[in-house]
Amino acid sequence: MVAVLAPADRAELPVFENLFQYYHYDFAEILGGHHVREDGRFSVPSLEPYWTEPWRHPFLLRVDGHPAGFALVQRRSRITGDPETWDVAEFFVMRQYRRHGVGAQAAFEVFDRLRGRWEVRQVQANVAATSFWRRVIGQYTGGRYTEEVLDDDRWRGPVQRFDNYIGA
Ligand SMILES: CC(C)(COP(=O)(O)OP(=O)(O)OC[C@H]1O[C@@H](n2cnc3c(N)ncnc32)[C@H](O)[C@@H]1OP(=O)(O)O)[C@@H](O)C(=O)NCCC(=O)NCCS
Numbered sequence: 085m086v087a088v089l090a091p092a093d094r095a096e097l098p099v100f101e102n103l104f105q106y107y108h109y110d111f112a113e114i115l116g117g118h119h120v121r122e123d124g125r126f127s128v129p130s131l132e133p134y135w136t137e138p139w140r141h142p143f144l145l146r147v148d149g150h151p152a153g154f155a156l157v158q159r160r161s162r163i164t165g166d167p168e169t170w171d172v173a174e175f176f177v178m179r180q181y182r183r184h185g186v187g188a189q190a191a192f193e194v195f196d197r198l199r200g201r202w203e204v205r206q207v208q209a210n211v212a213a214t215s216f217w218r219r220v221i222g223q224y225t226g227g228r229y230t231e232e233v234l235d236d237d238r239w240r241g242p243v244q245r246f247d248n249y250i251g252a
Pocket residue numbers: 107110174175176177178181182183184185186187188189205206207210211212213215216217219220
């Protein structure tokens with residue numbers, strides 16, 4: 085399995101919109117209480133801003149050349165609003181490629197491209213994602229990260245933080 089993560093063109097927006105249906109399908113199972121519309125599709129937010137707002141960064145993941153997932157990153161803390169902090173807004177690997185190290189490889193590639201303070205968040209119920217991120221960030225940072233579990237209006241669930249800034 086050859087996994088490649090690359091910044092996505094605006095022309096690839098429809099690919100993200102389609103993959104987002106599978107992403108929401110997974111979250112419907114994790115969170116409960118989410119249903120498809122009468123047309124059988126989940127209502128998903130517009131992803132267009134990832135190509136119109138400079139602080140948003142879309143990356144498409146391909147495995148053996150096929151669309152296989154994505155990483156959507158924002159340069160704005162979801163917790164504090166800090167415009168210097170990188171935030172992993174959405175991250176997804178399709179089921180048939182999971183548990184082969186693809187997600188870890190994609191995460192390392194994103195972190196290596198964007199340097200500085202990072203925040204990675206999981207909703208409380210997404211325990212698999214928390215295991216994944218603890219493992220990946222632990223490896224990436226050699227254990228030099230912090231974790232805080234929030235339970236208020238800012239966020240409900242674990243938040244890992246680290247800094248991969250390389251000094252000049
Ligand atoms: C979470 C997710 C991205 C992991 O992708 P992946 O390609 O399967 O991850 P990797 O194969 O690189 O896993 C690396 C390590 O993370 C941990 N891990 C990954 N998935 C896990 C799971 N479901 N349960 C427990 N630990 C897990 C394991 O330690 C794994 O190493 P191992 O397979 O040798 O045990 C994928 O399951 C996914 O897209 N889930 C649905 C969407 C989601 O939850 N996104 C994250 C939002 S914060």
